[in-house]
Amino acid sequence: MDAKYTHAREERIDFMNNREKKSSSSSRTLGIIFGVLLAIIIAAVTAFLIWFFVFKEEKKQSGLLTSPSKRVFSGHMKLAQVNYDEKLEDTSSQEFRDFGEKLQQELETLYQTDPLLTKYYTKSVVTAFSEGVIAYYWSQFDIPATDLEMLPEFSEERILDALESGIQKQRRGIQPNDVKIIEITASATDSRMARIPTEEDCFYRLEAEDVEKMFQSPGYPSGYEAKTRCQWQIRAAVENTVIVNFPNFDIEDDCTDDFVSIFDSLSPDYSQAITKQCGQRPPSNPLEVVSSGNIMLINFITDSSVQKPGFNATYKIIPKIKAQTCGELLTGSKGVFTSPLHPKFYPPAVDCKWTIKVPEGSKVRVKFNMFRMKEPGVDVSNCHKDYVEIMDTKYCGELSSLSLTSETNVLDVMFHSDESYTDKGFTAEYTAFDPKNRKMNLFLY
Structure with missing residues (x-):
């Protein structure tokens, strides 16, 4: 092969130094990262837009798409100077409608003692009456998106303050034939449970x-x-x-x-x-x-x-x-007692006392085989709502086991349930415990 042909086939080869190699590699890496990030961003934006419009359409169809934030409070009003009529129990009766509308207007007036509540007040609905005479109601406040920073102001305390202030003002100008509100309650309520009995299905x-x-x-x-x-x-x-x-x-x-x-x-x-x-x-x-x-x-x-x-x-x-009778004097060497109506949930607002008395020289050993008094938000180290009290100590929550021994031959066991949240309660057995009888001690353990 001649030299001229050989020269024509020669290729040029350039060598990159280390700095150039690193620059080229970094550029390729940055390009790959940028491409991946761009793809992620596009996918995320697409997913959000799909979710947003589907979510919006579902909410629109279900009737739940509203611009304001809704706050609902419910409770009851105890009334004076009213003769109870059984027709008030029928939500379709004219008596229910007329008296309900009168109390709804009264609630709107009561909220006017607080300018903030008045500004966002939407409506009140009376849902039922019972003997006493007690009227049950809920009130709604709608806070637009531009004022959402006001949401923390809508507390139970503020609602109650406004209602009670309005009632005090009302009493100063009340006429002999006017309805008199002598007690009122209000509690934050899940808006899904705010029903209009004269209009709703189910x-x-x-x-x-x-x-x-x-x-x-x-x-x-x-x-x-x-x-x-x-x-x-x-x-x-x-x-x-x-x-x-x-x-x-x-x-x-x-x-x-x-x-x-x-x-x-x-x-x-x-x-x-x-x-x-x-x-x-x-x-x-x-x-x-x-x-x-x-x-x-x-x-x-x-x-x-x-x-x-x-x-x-x-x-x-x-x-x-x-339902409300419980507690007794328990004697003998052993026995069993339970919370009211166990294994049903015990009723609200019940107090019981069992006095266990065993022979002189013995002590009382109580063992709770089942103990359940759980309640949302209750600190079991405090037990300020439902509890069993023994020897000046309160017990609540859920306990896998609880065994106690008295200091004398008499032991009092107190049970208390307040007005809200009940549970299964407890089952317990007691036995006379002779501190001098070791064999009996081993048997009891």
Whole structure:
């Protein structure tokens, strides 16, 4: 091969120094990173826009898309100078409508003592009446998006202050035939439970009697739908309490989405809530609740798309004296006692005292085989709501075991439940304990 041909086929080769190599590598890396970030940003923006418009459309179709932030408070008003009429129990009666509208106007006037509440006040709705005369209501305030910094101002304390100030002002100018409000309560309420009984579907008024009756969630047992809003008002004669048993209970596990909320009232007032439940309960451990008086309110709320069977329930009366009678003098070498109506949930607003007395020279040993008095937001080191008190110490919450020995042959066991949130309570057994008998001591342990 001649030299001329060889020269023509030669290729030029350039060598890069280290600095140039690093620069080129960095450029390629930056380009790759930028491309990946750009792709992530585009995907995120696309996903957000899809979510936003789908979410907006779903909210629009469900009627939940509103610009203001809603705050709802509920409670009851105890009235004077009013003769009770049973027609007030019928939400379709003219008497209910007329008296309800009168009290709704009165509530609007009461809120006028607070300029902030007046500015955002939307409406009040009277939902029921009971003997006493007691009217049950809820009030709504809508805060627009431009004023959301005002939300913390809408507290229960502020609402109550305004109502009580308005009542004091009202009393100074009250006329002989005017309705007089002598007591009022207000509690922050889940707006999904704010119902208008004269307009809503899935709103029921039930009368409890000696004979067991039944009601159930919509669609049971095939399954309930999302966005269900149901309410049952249960009443009984004044000398009775209401007991409701849920032999079948299976709803979604998340209590923020789907739940049953039960009240010792005809208003969804959390200061008088008996319990809030979700999930599944086996038939061997049914949910059974009892009111302190002759009324009860049950709400069924669903938001999730998870389809569950729901529940069926029975209701009847228990004489008030039976539901609220508890505590006694216990003698003998051993025995058993329980919280009121166990294994049902104990009623609200009950106080009991058991005095256990064993022979002289012995002491009392008490063992709680089951102990459950759980309540939302309660510090178990304080036990300021529901509790068992023994030897000046209060016990609450859920305890796997609790055994105590008295200092003498007499031991007092006190049980207290307040007006809100009840539970299964306890079962306990006691035994006479002879401190001088070692064999007996070993046997008891």
